[in-house]
Amino acid sequence: MTMNVIMRDREPRAEDLIKGETGDWEIILGLEVHAQVTSNAKLFSGASTEFGAEPNTQVSLVDAALPGMLPVINAYCVEQAVRTGLGLQAKINLRSVFDRKNYFYPDLPQGYQISQFKHPIVGEGEVIIDLAGGRSESVGIERLHLEQDAGKSLHDQHPAMSYVDLNRSGVALMEIVSRPDMRSSDEARAYVTKLRTILRYLGTCDGNMDEGSLRADVNVSVRRVGEPLGTRCEIKNVNSIRFIGQAIEYEARRQIELIEEGGKVVQQTRLFDPKTGETRSMRSKEEAHDYRYFPDPDLLPLEFTQEFVDHIKATLPELPDDKKARLIADYGLSPYDATVLVGESARADFFEAVAKGRDAKLASNWVTGEFFGALNREGHSIEESPVTAKQLGELIDLISDDTISGRIAKQVFESMYKTGRDPAKIVEEEGLRQVTDLSAIEAVIDEVLAANPDKVEQTKVKPALVAWFVGQVMKSTSGKANPQVVNKILAAKLGLSSDD
Amino acid sequence: MSVDQNTVRHIARLARIAVRDDELEALANELNGILSWVEQLGEVDTDGVEPMTGAVEMVMKWREDKVTTGNLQKEVTANAPGGDDGFFVVPKVVE
Amino acid sequence: MSDPIKLSLAEARDALKAKKISAVELTQAYVDEVEAGAGLNAYVLPTAEHALNMAKASDAKLARGEGGALEGLPLGVKDLFCTEGVRTTACSHILVGFVPPYESHVTSNLWRDGAVMLGKLNNDEFAMGSSNETSYYGSVINPWRRAGDTTPLVPGGSSGGSSAAVAARMCLAATATDTGGSIRQPAAFTGTVGIKPTYGRCSRWGIVAFASSLDQAGPITRDVRDAAIMLGSMAGYDPQDATSVDRPVPDYELALGQSLKGLSVGIPKEYRVDGMSSEIDALWDKGIEWLKAAGAVIKEVSLPHTKYALPTYYIVAPAECSSNLARYDGVRYGLRVEGSDITDMYEKTRAEGFGDEVRRRVLMGTYVLSAGYYDAYYLKAQKVRSLIAHDFIKAFADVDVLLTPTAPSAAFGIGENSDDPLAMYLNDVFTVTVNLAGLPGISVPAGLSSQGLPLGLQLIGRTFDEETLFKAAYAIEEAAGVQPAPAAWWKA
Incomplete structure (x- = not known):
């Protein structure tokens, strides 16, 4: 939805440029991320937002757009949007307006989506992305607005028909629009990763890309170094961080080849096919759109006080950037280790529980090394870990007081992970105590x-x-x-x- | 401003209403009649005037984040002209 | 009881309480009237059996000394109100066969208070019209005729079924809706009382939407007292409508008969429009005299943007309706005309489902919202709308209520104005300002034209000051004296 292009001036980095037949090309990337608001009920109705129910069972009369049905805003969704805005260091607009975006589609029952066009709830903000080698970049946030999700059309149930399930219809989404400040697929992936981390810290979106809680529309354009912006294509609804990278790589090369062969990039909406790794033009979007936005007359402007905002601000958790800085300062961690740890607040919490009153370097090595290694190997989340922070701390204590050697400790850890037993017990029962006699x-x-x-x-x-x-x-x-x-x-x- | 037949065709397309070619001229005339009449609003000086957002001054009411309805599959699909197994059914949509 | 249908709503209420008549007897009398008046086409769906069942339940309650404010009183319901289990179509082909699984908030309030539903009443398709000629179910015939003339006349619109049914004594009172004059103009055309309350006073939940920022429900009744009773039941806060107002509903009946001493009545000079009949002019003067005689102080006021109200309305209302009617797409309910693909299905369904006037307004609304035209039309109109609302605020700093004619003419013949949309739109010239500003307005019968047709006067009040409207309307009603009912020629 970017209208006027405002972007950060950046010197192109040689390693980000793509070599074409005729020279070097720069990729310009902006993302529109749709994040499902964590809430019990939908944005304008009292139907549940739970995932995976039978078709059309979580649909209120409002969501099915039956005649005479009216939307009423969910207060918690407003709060969540404000919380997210604060987490993105963004301007919170005390007055915003819900508009209708008019278009016809079978999974859009009202014939319009209630969204925010001219006056979004959240204005400009910023996300710091963390990149390889400890590099970080700032990505500008243009806006965040609240809107309704659409239902789902299933095309594979019948040869000639599409099946429509409205369970998702009306679920609250936050559309977070970045400035075109990214220059490589790595940066785009780092951006989505970081955004997801922030949303999870805030508890405003579960970030679950498999279930569609987080989707990205990627705007890709290319230009020769130093030249004005090229025409962009929008790749819709990419639903994994890996696919975002693949879609960008493919799309950028497609555009470069097209231009180098004397063609022109046409502004269009495209779909990424994970099976082929390619993007293709979307047929349903070929027709020029005229959404006829206007303020929804069923809703008055959304207004709240600065006190409302301050109250939410007072309950914000420590955010990843702050936590990272504190871990570096308090525990002497490397920026890399700190970045890995703050990627999930549960990881950082686990680390802090282990490191408290112990050798921070040793704790960090154990948490990011053996512990994360085991989690990855077993496909466990931190919550599912059979080893608690307390137990891992005790293991480190056994190393520190020379009860066991580091090598034996690894053996003890494997046993802890398998059985969930306390390290001291394992050392005792398996006679692993270090001989110091x-x-x-x-x-x-x-x-x-x-x-x-x-x-x-x-x-x-x-x-x-x-x-x-x-x-x-x-x-x-x-x-x-x-x-x-x-x-x-x-x-x-x-x-x-x-x-x- | 006045609308020609192509514009009428375009608007009808946006509004998803099929209009026959032989209806376009009459429709264009009707719309132009209404448009030239409403264009008298151009006489009104509206500089610095805020557009009206609600008919009456009031603060919008919010709802609590509570699930208050559900399991209405039968009710919401009861009137559907095309339906199967709890779904609404429409001619195939190509994305 | 000799002829129960002669009782007003208030009288019938009292007769039921006094057990002079039973709800079943009363309802049966109306069921018979509905049947006898089928030729007027006021009802699109009579629900006699349903009515008698409700009446039985009312009698049981009344026998126990229980029952609500409207217990056992038979009413008609405009087809714009969704009624649970009872077909609701807004008199549009596109809602063919639609049976809502829910009841509108306003009608729920009526049933909560014990009222009986006689059936669904005709209206202009989606309430778009001023003559009830755009209904998919055909025109409604006004029970009034010009003296010595059998030409069928329109009952006004869009609530033409409501006004005709009340005037022809085919119900005690009816629900109606008003977006630009759709309660007041039909009331004026049929010698009935119609009040459009302040925007937000009645919940819009469950009423088929035409233009959301203008639509309001209200009653059409035989007299002012009945209107006060009906509105008292219909109004009230509804958390399901974000524009519904959370303030108590006063007992409007208490306002009736209060003195007008010191009441300041404004006469907006801009309402003396060119080409207005001298009869309407004279009626207006008569109204002024009546109020003066009742103790009110008359002041001339200015509403300078009045002439821009209709053009403003004909941008705002079509814009909103073009979007509100997008949900009628053949997917989830109503008409579906199969097509070669989804777009073809949409286009065929909506072409066949919408009548000419609805199509005209949807196209008009689509145009004024489309890229490049939004600022010139829609935004401009919403700004002028602010000016119109501001005119009223200024006037109400000086006066308590405004008096105007309701409509520029008496009822006209079916087919007389249907070829010229603009001529038809002019019917709302005195009523539409009230919707744009969100104010309450009431039409009260004030006499007959030289041709023997009813004429109405309109009172406009401050927001949520319906009580002053009832008080002043009651005074006009008293001064005008007993109004005749139309001769029941349709039963012959």
Whole structure:
């Protein structure tokens, strides 16, 4: 819906440019994200928003647009939009207007969508996106407005007919419109990722792209470096972050090839086909649209006070950027680790619970390394994790007080993840406690040295062989010997200088 | 401003009302008659006047976020000229 | 009881309470009248059995000394009101066979108070018209005829079925709706009382929408007292309508008979329009004299933007209706004409489903909202509308109520104005300003024309000051004296 193009001036980065036959091309990207508002009932009716019900069972008389039915705004959806606006550092408009967007489509029962055109509830804001190598960029938000979702048309039930289910009809959406400030598919993906994180922190949208709670329309245009903006195409309803990247890559190359072959890009709406990885023109959108927006006479302007906004502001959670800065400052984390942790507030919370009063670096390594690794491997969310933050903290304590070595700890962790048992218990029951008794270790070392006189001899010219002896000792103790102690005694017995 | 037959055809298309070619001229004349009459509003100085948004000064009422209705599949589809298995059915739509 | 249909709503109410008549007897009498008057085409769907069942229930309540304010009183309902389980079509082909699974808020209030439904009344298709000639079910014939002339006349519109049925004693009172004059002009044409309350006073929920920012429900009745009783039941806050007003409904009957001493009545000079008949002019003067005699102070006021009200209305109302009628698409209810694809189905359905006047307004509304024309037409009209509303605010700083004629002429013949849309639109010249400004307006019979046809006067009040309207209208009614009922020629 971008009317006047306002965008940030950016020097093109060489790595973002696409090499064409005739030179380098820059991609200009703007996104319109549709985020389903987390609410019990729909934007203008008392029907449920729950996903996956039988067809037309979550449809009120209002949603089916029966004659004489009228919309009444859901207060919580207004609150959620304001909360989101605040989370996007955006201007909140104390007065906004609902307009009708008129067009005919079988899944649009009223023959118009109630949306906000000239006076949206939220104005300009900003999202900081986090990119590889710790780079970050600012993406301008042009506006956020509230609108109704449409129903769903199913085209595969019958050869000649389409089936219409209105369960989604009237569900509240926030349309979040960015400025065309992105220059690569990586940036577009980072933008959607970050936006989703912010929405989840705020609790205003569950961000579930599989269920369609978050969809993006991607506006793509290309230009030769330094030239004015090219004609854009809009790719509708892309429903995964990966597809957003693929759709942009395909569409940008299509436009470049077209222009380089002497053609012209025609402004149009396109669909991305995940099966082929291609975009194609949408037939239903070929006709020029004239939506005849006008203020919905069934609704008065949406007005609220600054106190209403302040009250919501007072309940905002710590947002990802703030949390990231705090994790870096308080725990000395690298920007990369901090970014990974704040990607989901549950992750950051988990980390903080583990790191509290412990070695932050060790905690971060364990949380982002073994722990996230296991979650990924098993396809678990943090909430589904069999290992609690308390247990992981206890495991780290066992490392810190030399009860077990780091290597044994990994073994203990695997067992924790499999069984959900406490680490101390596993160490006790499986006899994994680290051997720190000097005489016991010395005895084992003596045994190993005695059995390998040739190797002892070689060590004199090849000191690195000491590592082989360490390995033998660890093997004989099933890894339980304290490695530092083993090193020290070995060095002394072999007449080498110790590492520490 | 006046409308010609092409404009009438275009408006009728937007409004999804089939209009026969032999009706276009009469319709254009009717609409032009009404339009030239309403264009007397041009005489009124409306500089700085806010457009009216509601018939009466009032604050819009909001509803609570409560599910108050549902399971009306039978009721909402009862009058449907095309229906199958709880769905509304229409001629195939090509996206 | 000798002839129960002669009783007014208030009288019938009292007779029922006093057990001088039963609800079933009263209802049966009206069922017979509805049948006898079928030729007037006022009812598009009589519901005799339903009515008698409701009456039985009322009698049971009355016998127990219970019952609401309208217990056992038979009413007609304009076909714009959705009635649960009873076909509702807005007299449009496009809603053929539509049976709502819900009841409009206004009619729910009536049934809550014990009223009995005699059937659904004819109206202009989607309430678009001033003569009831655009109905898919055909014209309604006015029970009034010119003296010595059998030419069928229109009952006014869009609530022509309501006005004709009340005038012909085919119901005690009727519901109606008014977007530009659709209650008041038919009332004036049939010698009945019609009040359009302040916008927001009655819920619009369940009433087929024409132009949302203008539509209001109200009653058409035989006299002012009946109108006060009916509105008292119909009005009230409804959380399902975001434009409904949350304020208590006064007992309007209490306003009747109150003194007019010191009441300041404004006479808007711009309402003396060119070409207005001298008869209407004289009627207006008579009204002024009556109010003066009752103690009111008369003042001339100016509503300078009056002449722009009709053109403003004919931009705003079609714009809103073009969008409100988009839901009639053949998908979920009503008419469907099969087509080669979805667009063809839409276009054929809507071409066949809408009559000429509705099509004209939908096209007009589509045009004024379309790209490039919105500012010149729609936005301009909404600005002029602000000026019109402001004219009233200024006038009401000086006076309590305005007195005007209701319509520029008496009822005209069927077919007389139907070829010229603009001539037809001029019927609303005195009423439409009231809708644009959201104000209450009442039409009250004030006498007969030289041809023996009823004429009405209109009173316009401040927002939510229906009580002053009832008070002043009652005074006019008293001064005008008992008005004759039309001769029941249709029963012959």
